Amino acid sequence: MLFSGSxxxxxxxxxxxxxxxxxxxxIDAVAAALEAAGAVLQQRRPFALKRQAVIAASxxxxxxxxxKLASLASALADALHRRGATGPAATLTAEAGIAVxxxxxxxxxxxxxxxxxxxxxxxxxxxxxxxxxxxx
Amino acid sequence: MLFSGSxxxxxxxxxxxxxxxxxxxxIDAVAAALEAAGAVLQQRRPFALKRQAVIAASxxxxxxxxxKLASLASALADALHRRGATGPAATLTAEAGIAVxxxxxxxxxxxxxxxxxxxxxxxxxxxxxxxxxxxx
Numbered sequence: 001m002l003f004s005g006s007x008x009x010x011x012x013x014x015x016x017x018x019x020x021x022x023x024x025x026x027i028d029a030v031a032a033a034l035e036a037a038g039a040v041l042q043q044r045r046p047f048a049l050k051r052q053a054v055i056a057a058s059x060x061x062x063x064x065x066x067x068k069l070a071s072l073a074s075a076l077a078d079a080l081h082r083r084g085a086t087g088p089a090a091t092l093t094a095e096a097g098i099a100v101x102x103x104x105x106x107x108x109x110x111x112x113x114x115x116x117x118x119x120x121x122x123x124x125x126x127x128x129x130x131x132x133x134x135x136x
Numbered sequence: 137m138l139f140s141g142s143x144x145x146x147x148x149x150x151x152x153x154x155x156x157x158x159x160x161x162x163i164d165a166v167a168a169a170l171e172a173a174g175a176v177l178q179q180r181r182p183f184a185l186k187r188q189a190v191i192a193a194s195x196x197x198x199x200x201x202x203x204k205l206a207s208l209a210s211a212l213a214d215a216l217h218r219r220g221a222t223g224p225a226a227t228l229t230a231e232a233g234i235a236v237x238x239x240x241x242x243x244x245x246x247x248x249x250x251x252x253x254x255x256x257x258x259x260x261x262x263x264x265x266x267x268x269x270x271x272x
Binding site (some may be wrong): 008025026027033063067070071088089091092093096098099100102103106107124127128129131133134 | 161162163199202204206224225227228229231232234235236238239242243260263264265267268269270
């Protein structure tokens with residue numbers, strides 16, 4: 001679902017986290033990073049759709065994608081640590097961010113929807129907030 | 137990190153989601169499921185630690201674990217759908233739940249900590265709530 005190598009996408013994510021305002025909460029730094037990555041993918045939508053179709057058809061490639069996403073989550077967590085976030089909370093924020101990204105990406109490639117990827121990412125993050133706020 | 141086959145753990149998760157009160161929010165049904173799975177693993181802590189050490193030492197086994205966790209997330213999402221949750225929100229709830237579980241499990245196997253796994257799961261879920269509530 002990502003770039004040919006996930007290196008470029010990881011760079012976009014990590015740089016965006018590093019460049020977020022000092023006062024930004026970790027989740028907001030991650031949100032900014034995901035939106036930045038989403039904007040890049042949005043500009044390459046035809047390529048992204050083609051790549052996704054190839055991946056969807058192969059169990060092995062789908063597994064590779066899971067591994068790449070886990071690497072991206074680790075890179076995000078490391079970037080949060082460098083901003084001073086503490087261990088488990090940084091990891092959780094990064095993992096939750098990647099979950100938001102995955103759901104948004106899935107909608108972007110499968111739904112007949114006018115929304116672009118950065119908007120879907122914002123919507124998914126809003127869903128996550130609503131979901132946790134609605135808890136007991 | 138899980139049972140020898142992840143089938144047994146998946147069954148615990150899916151049954152707990154199915155058995156949650158009708159009025160429970162999806163995130164609370166998932167929380168109950170994760171705590172139930174955590175309680176089972178807690179009873180088998182020495183085995184779980186041994187198994188985790190084997191997995192941590194092997195890139196291939198770590199990748200297998202990622203795939204299993206993705207399967208568990210899918211099974212959780214399906215169980216939420218059967219409770220009437222809608223598509224993307226159910227997927228996001230399941231994915232976020234698995235992120236909570238992963239972080240709690242990681243702490244359980246690595247930290248010198250008195251907390252048991254169900255408690256760590258509750259703490260991680262509280263972290264997720266605090267993290268999203270602290271967002272802009």
